[in-house]
Amino acid sequence: MKVVLQNLTKKFPGRGRKNPAEVTAVDHFDFEIPDGKLIGLLGPSGCGKSTTLNLISGLQRPTEGRIFFGEEDVTLLPPEERGIGLVFQNYALYPHLTVRQNILFPLENLKGKDKLTKPQMLEKALEAARLVQIEELMDRRPGELSGGQQQRVAIARALVKMPRVLLLDEPLSNLDARLRLQTREEIRRIQRETGITTIFVTHDQEEAMSISDMIVVMNAGVVQQIGKPQEVYDDPVNLFVAKFLGTPPINVFEGSIQDGRLYIGEDAVMDMEEYEGEAASEAEKVQDKEAGSGSGRQVYVGIRPEGFILRQDGPFCCQLAGVEVMGRDISVVSTNKAALAPAVRSIISTEDREKIHGTQVRFALRPRKVFLFDKETGERI
Ligand code: ATP
Numbered sequence: 001m002k003v004v005l006q007n008l009t010k011k012f013p014g015r016g017r018k019n020p021a022e023v024t025a026v027d028h029f030d031f032e033i034p035d036g037k038l039i040g041l042l043g044p045s046g047c048g049k050s051t052t053l054n055l056i057s058g059l060q061r062p063t064e065g066r067i068f069f070g071e072e073d074v075t076l077l078p079p080e081e082r083g084i085g086l087v088f089q090n091y092a093l094y095p096h097l098t099v100r101q102n103i104l105f106p107l108e109n110l111k112g113k114d115k116l117t118k119p120q121m122l123e124k125a126l127e128a129a130r131l132v133q134i135e136e137l138m139d140r141r142p143g144e145l146s147g148g149q150q151q152r153v154a155i156a157r158a159l160v161k162m163p164r165v166l167l168l169d170e171p172l173s174n175l176d177a178r179l180r181l182q183t184r185e186e187i188r189r190i191q192r193e194t195g196i197t198t199i200f201v202t203h204d205q206e207e208a209m210s211i212s213d214m215i216v217v218m219n220a221g222v223v224q225q226i227g228k229p230q231e232v233y234d235d236p237v238n239l240f241v242a243k244f245l246g247t248p249p250i251n252v253f254e255g256s257i258q259d260g261r262l263y264i265g266e267d268a269v270m271d272m273e274e275y276e277g278e279a280a281s282e283a284e285k286v287q288d289k290e291a292g293s294g295s296g297r298q299v300y301v302g303i304r305p306e307g308f309i310l311r312q313d314g315p316f317c318c319q320l321a322g323v324e325v326m327g328r329d330i331s332v333v334s335t336n337k338a339a340l341a342p343a344v345r346s347i348i349s350t351e352d353r354e355k356i357h358g359t360q361v362r363f364a365l366r367p368r369k370v371f372l373f374d375k376e377t378g379e380r381i
Contacts (some may be wrong), residue, residue, distance in 0.1 A: 001164040003033040008065035010051050025051040027221040029065070036195045038188065040208030040229075043244070044220035049201040051312065052218075053167050056199065058082050069164055082165070085196075087157030089170040091150040093142040093157075100138040103128055103156045110161075130158040133191055148179040157189070159194065162336050166191070166198040172207065184211050205245050209233070217241050231291050234368075239378035242302045242371055248331065248345040250302045253338040255372075258296035262372070265338045269301075269316040274367040299381065300373040301339075305331070307369025308346035310355045314362035318344055323356065334361050 001373055008029040024049045037228045037309060041049045054060040066075045074082050091281045093102050096321070103125040116124070129135040131235060132152040142150050150170060156202060164302045168187070172180045188211040191198045202208050208215050209229040213275040213279050217232065217240075225237045236242035242250050261268040262275065296349035308316075317336035330353055346363065372381045 002068075003197055003199070004066075004068040005029050005031045005033075005052075005056070006066045007246070008052070008055060008067065009063050010048075010055055010060060011063045022129045022219045025327060026062075029223055031198060031216065031223070031226060033199065034213075036197055036215040037189045038198045038200060038211060040212030040215040041201045042205055042208040042215050043203065043219065043224075046220075047218040048221040049171055049203070049218060051265055053169050053199060053201050056165070057084050057086055057167050060165060081132055083161075083163050085161065085163035085166045087151070087154050087158045087166075087168045087171045089173045091142070091147075092172075093153055095142050095149060098135065098139050098141055099129070099145070099153050100125055102142070102153055103160050106157060106161050110144050120238065120266065124160055125156075125235060128160040130194065131174040132156045132186065137168060146179075147175050150184055151175065151183060152186070155190065156377075159190070159196075161198060162194070162293065166196045168193075168198065168200045170201055170203070172202070172204075182205070194341045207246060209287060212368060217244060219244075236302075236371060237380055239300055239302065239373040241378075242373070242380075246304060248305045248347070250304050250371075251344045251346075252340045253301045253303070253336065254340070255299050255301035255338065257299060257372075262299075262301065262370075263296070264301055264316060265336065267316050270367060275370065275372070292328035298375050300375055300378070302371040304369040305347040307330070308348065308363040309366060310346075310352045310361065311364045312349050312355060312362060314364040315327070316363040316365060317364070318361050320356065320359055320361045325350075329362045332361055 009024070010026040012023045012025060014022050029052060036272060041052060043049055048335055051060065055062050058077055062075065066073055068074065068272040069082065094105065104121055107121045110116060126135060129138060132155050134149060134152045137145060137149060142153065145153065172183055172263065174333050177184055184207055189207070200212065212229055213229060215229050215232055216226045220241050225232050225241045232241065233245050236245065243252065255262060255264045257272060260272045261274060318336045322333045324331040324333060328350065328352055329347050332346045332348060335342065336344050372377065374381050
């Protein structure tokens, strides 16, 4: 089932003297979610992820805009008539009911032509339990289950009616690191097996990137970028998106473009022609502006940690602060006056370790891993 969001907007009125300003939690969100895909809705706390999900589920009404499931306009339908499955961070299971009874619950409320016989209900509950691999736990109560198992029950309960759309709001936040990894793979598997269009809200970029077909990056109610995870990572539209994706995060420096070269501090770190090679039209525009202004153009330079190559004659010089071993790779931590953060992190292969001597490290840069941003707007150039 495709889900279409048209100009979707939600404003919350200001409250009292303490919070007089109106909040636009979701600001003109347009997106067609393709049928059968897993979409990761991603952004920092307060960016409007949960509100978007609540609008899609019908728990909240939009101030403006429309929502379609397939061709059907569901904007004014109550949640129970939308055919959605919902899973929240806190599993919200009924503690006095067994796992079986919890999963059966949504089926027992079906009315009219949808009403099922008891054996039909039990069969469906078992099917959902099998899907999330908890069929041995059917007679236990939630208090007798681990967090991961409880979340599986919540997912089974959301799936038992075979919803048209599955909505997951930070479903892994209460799980420990290992279980988070395991459960996110499970969610991916279940989504693939059922083919249900799924929207997954998280503030964890790695989580969203690892399982989503597409990610939507939001900030302050506004969609910043939509795309396949790798594409968004490789081609961020602005500084916010570049900074939000990636661990370790992208390194950002104050820089300038002068005489066809990119400068960070005193170092001419890259020829703009190289940048041009990767992103021809954008770089040309940069050079045009530069030519017009006479002096260099000030920019933010974002360099992914994997964009540094250790080279004794490399043009970019940083002060060595330490080396962290990460198994196959090492992370060289350094400092640079033009960097916005106190530490510059580069990831290089272990074999290159012997190239590190003394108090300085010198790098060449991989042009594809270098992004330039307008200093005022933060937009990519
Ligand atoms: P988190 O990850 O912290 O849950 P989020 O991205 O899901 O954040 P939302 O919960 O959607 O963010 O909130 C978006 C904005 O709308 C925030 O500024 C929040 O304070 C505001 N907001 C949300 N619900 C209400 C409400 N019922 N009344 C007023 N403001 C609200």
